[in-house]
Amino acid sequence: MPTLARMEELNHNKNQLDLMQAALDHLNQGFSVFDANLRLVAWNRGLWEMLDFPQELARRGTHLEAFLRVNAERGEYGPGDIEGKIQRRLRRAQEFEPHYFERVRPNGQVIAVNGSPLPMGGFVTTYSDITEQRRRQEKLERTVEERTRALRQSEDWLRLVTDNIPALIAYLGPGPVFRFANRRYAEWFGQSVMSIVGRSAEEVAGKDLYLELAPHISQAFKGQAVSYEYDRRTADGSTVYMRSTLIPDITNDGRTLGVFVLSLDATDQKRTEARLLQSQRMDAVGKLSGGLAHDFNNLLSILMGNILSLKRHGQEINPDILSKHMTPMLKATRRGADLTQRLLAFSRGAPVAPQLCRLDKLLSDVETLLAGSLPSSIDFQIREAASVSARIDPAQLETALVNLVFNARDAIGETGHIDVLLQRDTLSKSEAEAIGLRAGTYAAIKVSDDGVGMDEQTRLRIFEPFFTTKSFGTGSGLGLSMVYGFAKQSGGAVAISTFKSRGTEITLYLPFEETSSQQICVMGNKQSDISPVPTGNGELIMLVEDDQDVALTLAEQLKDLGYTTLLASDVEDARALAQDIPELRMVLSDIVMPGQTNGLSLARAIRQRRPELGIILMTGYADWGVLDPQSSDCGFPLLMKPFENSQLAILIHQTLNGSVS
Known part of the structure; x- marks a missing residue:
């Protein structure tokens, strides 16, 4: 019989086991321990409650096979060979490897089985009921799927909308x-x-x-x-x-x-605007023709009247009479040439000859020009507050100033004041944006008068082409539009301040440029009035011109300048003569010629055969570049018709002496 001490020890161990069993029974998971022989060693109540095992299996020593058989016979492992299912599971259990799997019972319950091997053989396994967890997960996945589908549908709708x-x-x-x-x-x-x-x-x-x-x-x-x-x-x-x-x-x-x-x-809009602009330009051409007819008829009247007078005098012409008639004729031709150049600049939309110029010097020249054109009852003054330079076309600036001053004269009437002020202005961002410029320093020319001023409706239209408040025949409506175009072409702007019956101030803003030089721009033909004209010594020049009257006039000019002239009326004759006459020193050719070949092509052909020949081209055509769209520069010296002897003489001299190629 066991001794009392042994009995106490056994009771103590039993109490410890009972305490451990009570602790295991309180776990919310099922729990089992099988030994190396796959016999049950320990378990808790949660295992039986979770998996509905018969109570007779709840004893130590129950083989794992008994549990597997209960599950197999009640369909826990699905239909099929029961013995085969049991034996396969026993073989896997005997490997004593860590394992985790989830099993869905026939009643829908999801059990997570997590087994770990023990050091001396056997394994301990926990069983967790994750049915609710999996249901929540499935619900969440369905929600995500539904929302993803809704989002994809929303994106599809967004794509459908944005694509259409x-x-x-x-x-x-x-x-x-x-x-x-x-x-x-x-x-x-x-x-x-x-x-x-x-x-x-x-x-x-x-x-x-x-x-x-x-x-x-x-x-x-x-x-x-x-x-x-x-x-x-x-x-x-x-x-x-x-x-x-x-x-x-x-x-x-x-x-x-x-x-x-x-x-x-904006492609269609731009093309529509271009078509509209072309339509407006064609409409403008019709309106322009009336004003041009008036201006050119006046010029032709001067020329015709003086020529007829000279013809009547015949051999009786003395130097005084000749000078009396020739001076207005020459002035008329210069005015005609200037008008043509202004119209070409207006049509091309770009400055003709921009130069870095001292504006104070230019204004001084303009003052001399205007002083004799204004009545003595109008007080006219030009003031320069600073020495200011800008890169502009001096001829266009002169024309712009003449237009502004003459408009001021017409606004004043009989008596009043016209002030022209040149200064350097620094515009703030808001001031510059108001007139379409960037903030910075500008050369400012302010032309102010104390005339009748303008109402708001007139002020808004004052720069429109052909808009004029003057009576029919006294103004073309192009003056201020040309001023506006010149300012824009030069990178500047025009600002206007006016009040009815209180006068007007128009400010011409031009991009200011620093210069340390005393550069003074030479405009138009003024140089010819003060500089000697270089002449020739009988050098042979071929003149290529299809208009006989123009050819004879140019031949006379060349003769007066000391050159011998060879006339060619078409391109083919000119090409042959240039190749056959070794004494030829230079070619002067019009660009626009009849036939398939123009003067530019002729010049290039001659340059290939005789590179030593000087070549000068001339034209009165605004857009000669359409003859050769691939080139922005014809590559030869170019004279714009009409031109004076001085311009022709200087360019011929430079070409023959190699300073122009």
């Missing part, structure tokens, strides 16, 4: 990289909505175009909305135009996450 509205929409992320683009935007750059996403803006737009767009994109990523226009060449060589607005995507704390891009294809 007449606008180009995109989103740029940092980089900048495209994160979204609708179909129209992608197709604009030859991409698809899938291929454009993830690509950099530089890669999509191309290196050259991106250099133009980059400053605007950078400004938008700094948090500033920006609008701009640009154009690009397509694969077929046509030009397309885009008007874009960039809107930064800014968080509440001020960070810029990206940039929304809204663009409109």
Whole structure:
């Protein structure tokens, strides 16, 4: 019989086991321990409650096979060979390897089984009822799936909407990289909505175009909305135009996450505007013809009257009579040439001959010109507050000042004051933007009068071509529009301040340039009045001109300048003569000639065969460049008709002496 001490020890061990069993029974998981022989060693109540095992199995020494058989017979492992299912599970258990699996019972309960081997053989296993967890997970997955489907549907609707509205929409992320683009935007750059996403803006737009767009994109990523226009060449060589607005995507704390891009294809609008402009230009040509007829008829009347008078005098002409008639004729031709040049500048939309000029010196010359053209009852004064220079066409500036002063004279009537002030003005950002300029320093010429002034309706239209408040026949309406065009072509602007019955002040702003030189621009033919004219020594010059009257006049000019002239009336004769006459020193040819070949082609052909020959081209055609669209420069000295002996003489002298090629 066991001793009392042994019995106490056994009771103590039993109490310890009972205490451990009570602790295991309180776990919310099932628990079992099987030994190396796969016999039950320990368990808890949760195992039986969770898996509904018969109570007779709840004893130490029950083999694992008994538990597997209960499960197999009640369909826990699905249909099929019961013995085979039991034996396969026994073999896996005998490997004593860590295992985890989830089993769905026939009643829908989901049990997670997690087994770990013991050091002396056997294994301990926990069983967790994760049915609710899996149901919540499935519900969450269904919710995510539904929301994903709804989001995808929403994106599809967004894509459908953005792809069909007449606008180009995109989103740029940092980089900048495209994160979204609708179909129209992608197709604009030859991409698809899938291929454009993830690509950099530089890669999509191309290196050259991106250099133009980059400053605007950078400004938008700094948090500033920006609008701009640009154009690009397509694969077929046509030009397309885009008007874009960039809107930064800014968080509440001020960070810029990206940039929304809204663009409109402005190609059709630009083409419509061009057609409208062409239509307006043709309408303007019709209106212009009346004013030109008036001006040129006056010039022709001067010429015709003096020529008839000279013809009547016959052999009785003495130097005084000759001078009396020739002076107004020469002035009339100069006025005609000047009018033509102004009209060509107006049609081309660009300065004829921009130069860096001292404006104070130019105004001094203009003062001399205008002083004799104003009545003595009008007080006229030009003041220079500073020595100011600008890069402009001096002839156009002179014309602009004449127009402004004469308009002031007409506004004054009989008596009054006209002041012209030259100064340097620094415009603030707001002041500059009000007249379409950038902030900075400008040369300012202010022409003010104390005449009748203008009402608001007149002020708004004053720079429109052909708008005039003068009576019919006394004004063409082109004067102030030419002033406005000259200012814009020169990179400046015109500002006007006027009040009815209180006078007008018109300010001509021109880009200021620093210069340390005393450069004075020489305008038109004034140089010929003060400088000696170089003459020739009988050198042979071939004159190529299809108009016989013009050819004879030019031949007489060349003779007066000391040159021998050979006339050629067409391109083919000129080409042959240039090749066959070694004594020929120079060719003077008109550009526009009858037939398939023009004077420019002739000059190039002669230059190839006789590179030592001097060549000068002349034309009265505004846009000679249409004859050779591939070249912006004809490559030869060019005289614009009409020209005076001094201009012709200087250019021939320079060409023959190699200073002009």
